[in-house]
Amino acid sequence: MTRVPDSRVLVLLRHGESQGNARNVFTGWMDLGLTPKGENEAHAVGRNFRQEGLSFRHVFVSALGRTMETARLLASELERVPDDFYVSAALNERDYGQLAGLNKDEARQRWGDEQVRVWRRSYATAPPSGESLRDVVARVVPYYLRSILPLVLRGQETLVVSHGNVLRALTMAIEGYGPNEIETVEYAPAEAVVYRLHADATIGGEERVAPPVIDGANR
Numbered sequence: 001m002t003r004v005p006d007s008r009v010l011v012l013l014r015h016g017e018s019q020g021n022a023r024n025v026f027t028g029w030m031d032l033g034l035t036p037k038g039e040n041e042a043h044a045v046g047r048n049f050r051q052e053g054l055s056f057r058h059v060f061v062s063a064l065g066r067t068m069e070t071a072r073l074l075a076s077e078l079e080r081v082p083d084d085f086y087v088s089a090a091l092n093e094r095d096y097g098q099l100a101g102l103n104k105d106e107a108r109q110r111w112g113d114e115q116v117r118v119w120r121r122s123y124a125t126a127p128p129s130g131e132s133l134r135d136v137v138a139r140v141v142p143y144y145l146r147s148i149l150p151l152v153l154r155g156q157e158t159l160v161v162s163h164g165n166v167l168r169a170l171t172m173a174i175e176g177y178g179p180n181e182i183e184t185v186e187y188a189p190a191e192a193v194v195y196r197l198h199a200d201a202t203i204g205g206e207e208r209v210a211p212p213v214i215d216g217a218n219r
Ligand SMILES: O=C(O)[C@@H](CO)OP(=O)(O)O
Pocket: 020, 021, 025, 026, 027, 028, 029, 093, 094, 096, 120, 163, 164, 165
């Protein structure tokens, strides 16, 4: 990984494969745990961070078990135990409302590819009784600005383990992406982005770290 001197490290990581990912269901606020593959991914990510000389003062997770478990397993591989773990429901996956628990392929057959794509990836359209990405931005970004960014700007390496749509919301804040640009941004399970920020929170360095290959494809 490229080093930017005098930088402030912020790493975003999506949790490892969950039971919901493996079953290809809309998961949202359902508290489904990691699969054995997801557990292996978490260990492999931790080993990769260690090899790259990354360690963390602060680790942020959501209130859902799949992020906590990913953080716990990867931290066991690091050179240094993180000082703090913060748990916040502000970092929970989007509420998928009435879609939660439904198979994504069956949803496409029932409502059509385009409707399902809009529910999953548009900025402003919410799934029935659920949250749009705009709703997620409204709860995630204030938490990021108040609780996470100040630590990063103090030079304290910080890891956020969260969910696909939460990481998309954070990407909008960090990269300044608009509603159209964010439609095509995706994070696979166990995929990370390492940011090195300048003192004014602009991006000094950025590297996507592909998920470790464990066995089979990552959804
Ligand atoms: O089901 C979910 O909660 C999310 C993340 O797994 O799915 P999607 O990528 O469709 O937004």
